[in-house]
Amino acid sequence: MLSPVSAGGPILRCSNVRKSFGTNEVLRGISFEIPTGSVLTIIGASGSGKSTLLRCLNHLEQPTSGEVYLDGELMGLRIKPNGTRVPDKAANIGRMRAQIGMVFQQFNLWPHMTALQNVTEALVQVKGLGRAQAADAGRKTLAKVNLLEKADEYPARLSGGQQQRVAIARALAMAPKVMLFDEATSSLDPELTGEVLEVMRQLAHEGMTMVVVTHEMGFAREVSDRVIFLHEGHVDQDGTPEEVFVKPTSERCRRFLSSVLS
């Protein structure tokens, strides 16, 4: 499952991405590149467009304009020779999404399947693995998030932290080129966030490329290679954790940080 990536090149690139819902412009032209193996964290007040931006990266939201490239390939669009943009075929979008793992705030595990079935479902339905082969890969991935002993439990029997770790395993099992985390710990009780952050930390250390939307500033500072502060759909501050957390040049960013860190 090696992905043909030139080391250090951008695995994900977004170029002037804009998104409007009706007359409400949520993203106002966002561009950045994510080098392979790096961790980008997006912070900002609620309503600043963080989640929408993340959802544009795997086309759960279709950008109103602008482009997203995964490993050099344009996502969700075909640009005709005369320049008009047409939506890509669903099968193509699916093929590209399969290379981008996503972890949701609400876990979104499928309650009628066991932990293992949640992890193996896409291996069978999307990657076309046989049941036995998928179960094997699924168990390995569950072991990675320390939940092998819960493989045959249904989500309703698991704690929030365990459910989120199963959800991470579900995304991870597909061997994605990049993982997106959409406030992965925000709906967890404080005593359960640690186990999820620990798994994310471990992934970062193993060189997984990650885009993380989070309110956990300590985690962001420790794990990120780069931090972006969004304000009303703009990149308001952008730099290393040191630059953003210690000496932000943007007044808004400073105020945001002092309000969340106090």
Place this chain on the structure above:
Amino acid sequence: MSETLRQSLDLSLFWEYRYTVLAGLAQNVYVFLASAALALVLALFVGLSRLSRHRVLRVLSTAYAELFRNTPEFVLLIWVYYVLPILISKLLAAKFSLSPFLAAVLALGVAYSGFLSETVRAGIQSIPHGHVEAGLSLGMSRFTILRRIVIPQAIRRMLPEALSQFVSLFKATSIVSLVAVPDIMYQVSMINVDQMRPLPLYTGAALLFCLVIIAATQSINILSDRWRKRGWA
């Protein structure tokens, strides 16, 4: 007074004709199974169409559901048995007729697909959109998500509501005697022509319907309890 009462409670006459009555019950069960299957398939298509992204499908399926939900089964049965063949004969310019059994299955199946499509729609809408997005984010097609994630969960949620509609459908099979399907009510009426003792005969029929439905409902409840125990929220 006590003599009439004793007579009404004495079901021995009903018991004497038990084989004839059971043959009638079998007809009710056949009509029920066939129309339930038809209703389920139609309801799935109509219920899904009501949630479609395509406006034309939404309008057509809503019209279908409203039409058949608001027409009495009895009127529908008569229409399908007597009027539909005339209509088709004129259209084809050839003789066309429906057997009583087919007319009954068609009328009841279509009538209950209207009700059931509402249940299907509500059941599918009750599945959180996040479950769909999780599937999309893994690269699943919409059809796979529907087949593997949405419908299996929706069926479990629809079960109590669908069950009560199937009970109504089974009760409604008692009207098929009106187009001469030889069901329980038909058999009992025939016996009554001979015996002229409506009290034990119709009382027996009522009790038999009641018993069959209670037995069926109980066994389905046991089944769905077993599902619940497996830990599904």
